[in-house]
Amino acid sequence: MSKPETLPSSLREKRRYIAFKINSEEKVEFGDLINALWSSILNLFGEVNTGDIDFWLVKDAWEKKSQRGLVKCNHKHVSKVRLAMALIERIGDSKVSIQSLGVSGTMKSAKKKYFGEKNLTDFQS
Amino acid sequence: MDFYDLYLPAEDPEEVVRSAENTEFTGLAIAHKYVDKEGLDGYLEEMDRLDSKVEPDLIRCCVVDAESPEELKKTVGKIRQKVEVVAVDGGDFDINKAAVGDSRVDILLHPEYKRKDSGMDHKTTKMASENDVVVGFVFHNLHQTYGKVRSHVLNHIKKCLKLCEKYDAEFIVTSGAGNKYEMRGPRELSSLLSVLGVEASLAIDSVSSTPKKIVKRNRRKLGGKTKRGGVEELE
Numbered sequence: 001m002s003k004p005e006t007l008p009s010s011l012r013e014k015r016r017y018i019a020f021k022i023n024s025e026e027k028v029e030f031g032d033l034i035n036a037l038w039s040s041i042l043n044l045f046g047e048v049n050t051g052d053i054d055f056w057l058v059k060d061a062w063e064k065k066s067q068r069g070l071v072k073c074n075h076k077h078v079s080k081v082r083l084a085m086a087l088i089e090r091i092g093d094s095k096v097s098i099q100s101l102g103v104s105g106t107m108k109s110a111k112k113k114y115f116g117e118k119n120l121t122d123f124q125s
Numbered sequence: 126m127d128f129y130d131l132y133l134p135a136e137d138p139e140e141v142v143r144s145a146e147n148t149e150f151t152g153l154a155i156a157h158k159y160v161d162k163e164g165l166d167g168y169l170e171e172m173d174r175l176d177s178k179v180e181p182d183l184i185r186c187c188v189v190d191a192e193s194p195e196e197l198k199k200t201v202g203k204i205r206q207k208v209e210v211v212a213v214d215g216g217d218f219d220i221n222k223a224a225v226g227d228s229r230v231d232i233l234l235h236p237e238y239k240r241k242d243s244g245m246d247h248k249t250t251k252m253a254s255e256n257d258v259v260v261g262f263v264f265h266n267l268h269q270t271y272g273k274v275r276s277h278v279l280n281h282i283k284k285c286l287k288l289c290e291k292y293d294a295e296f297i298v299t300s301g302a303g304n305k306y307e308m309r310g311p312r313e314l315s316s317l318l319s320v321l322g323v324e325a326s327l328a329i330d331s332v333s334s335t336p337k338k339i340v341k342r343n344r345r346k347l348g349g350k351t352k353r354g355g356v357e358e359l360e
Contacts, residue, residue, distance in 0.1 A: 001220050001343065004246035011247060038273050047272065051280035063274055 012073040014055065017104050019114035020085060022067040024096040030062050036091045037071070041084040044096055053077040063108060063115070069099075078103055127151040128311035128331075129336035131186060132234060132261060132299035134158065138171065142179045144305035149312070152212055152340060154186035158199055165207060183223055184340055186210040188234070194223035200346060207227050209343045212261065213354035231339050232261040245285050247292070253304065253338040259335060260285065264314055265301030282335040283321045290323075299330045 006012075018090040022028050034057050041050050061070035073081045085098040104110035111117040129152040136139040138155040145153055155175075157168040162358035170184060176183045183210040191197035197220060201211055213224035216238035224233045233253065236319050245253075245260070253260060262282055270278055289296045296313040298308065311332040316327040345351050350358045 002222075004218055004242055004244065005248060007247055011288070042272055042276065047276045050273075050276035051278075051283060054280060073323055 009079065015026050015054070015072055016075045016078050017058070017070045017072055017107055017110040018078065019068065019070055019101040019104065020080060020087075021099045021101055022069075022091075022096055023099060024067065024091065025094040026090050026096070028067060029097060030064070032092045033057070033062075033069070036088050039084065040088050041081070044087065045080060047051065049080075053080055055081060058107065061111065063067050066115075068115060070107060076120075126333050127337055128332050129184070129340065130154065130299050130302075130311070130314070130332070131184065131232060131297060131336045131339070132156050132188070132212060132263065133308075134188070135303060137304070138175060139179070140305050141302060141308060142175065142181060142183070144308050146180050148308070150181055150310075151162040152182040152194065152336070154184035156186045156188045158188045158190055159204055160203065161238070162203070163239050165204065169207065172281075184209050185305055186212060187352040188214055190214040191220060192287050197223050198227065200237075201227060201229050202255045204345070209340060209347065214238075215244060216240060218307070219251055220251050222243065222252075223247050225256060225258045227256070228256040230258050231343065232258075232259050234261045234299075235263045235266055236260060237285060238263075238266060239267060240281065241277075243281040245288055247288060249283060250285075250288040250292045253289075254292045258294075259339060260289055260296045262296065262298050262317070262318060263301035265307055266315070268307065276350050279321065282317075284320055286318065286323055290327075295335050296336050 041055055044115055052074065056072040058070045058072055071081060082100050085100060088096060088098055090096065101114040104113060128150050130150055131154040133141055133153060134156045136359050142153055158166065159165060172183055172185055187199045187204045187208040189197055191200055197213065205211060211229060212232040213220065215221045215228050215233050215236040220235060221236045221244050224230045245298040264280060267275060286296065298317055300309045302312060313331050315328040318331055319325055
């Protein structure tokens, strides 16, 4: 099945990636985290505004060991996502606090800045 | 002001039309999903019978649910001369593309249906604008979803609307009611677009002047007043 073409850059919505870290009593599973984030955003802003936020939790960027991850959102609604994350105080049975580490325009730079990820070009010079 | 709902896939047409008599609708299109010629003839007879009994103007609408672009073209050719409105069930991108590329099609229904994107890109929207194919959003799709999925559907509709506004493609909202409880009034339908950021006058046009234009144009064509090549017989 074919897909629509990528829109020209002038018509594309700009996105931001928010890096976050979870401080909790027990380690949080990805499935529980995604449910908690979605319900927090939907409760706070409703279905219509949540559509505008264009929220997405990036599965590939989730690090279970260090409890860090990335969420994607529209560049105009970064503060809304930050607020929704800050309002989460419990995931499953454990108490949690979600700390946002920073915002970046690409996944690559977010991982580099906030997760300390390095690639071969960093070892040059 | 005249209001139209061009997609009502009702199982019991009379019940739906009677319930719509209390709303402001002037014209209603009971949609028939095309299967074969006999089915279409039966539908047309049923509409003729119902037309004399009820108040709103009944429009003959046929929906094509094709598996491939080739099948779509073939089916549209069979039904074009028999019904006033030809709609295509969207969702599959290949079908969406074929529908907006065919000027015999009047409406492409819910291009975002069961998709993870809006189902339209800048090229297909431009084609829709050039071929006078109207993009139809179905209100009933929002009844079937809630929470996370509904927020995604709203987001996809919004993206589609933005493209339509950019490339001057027309759009309408239909209730998609299968029974009388799913029927909604014209102002409720247009409120969906207002919430998604469409200007109030354009939102009202999507249930009034745009569908009216489609019906009027096709009635003239079927009545033999429009000749080939855009030549029209004036009174």
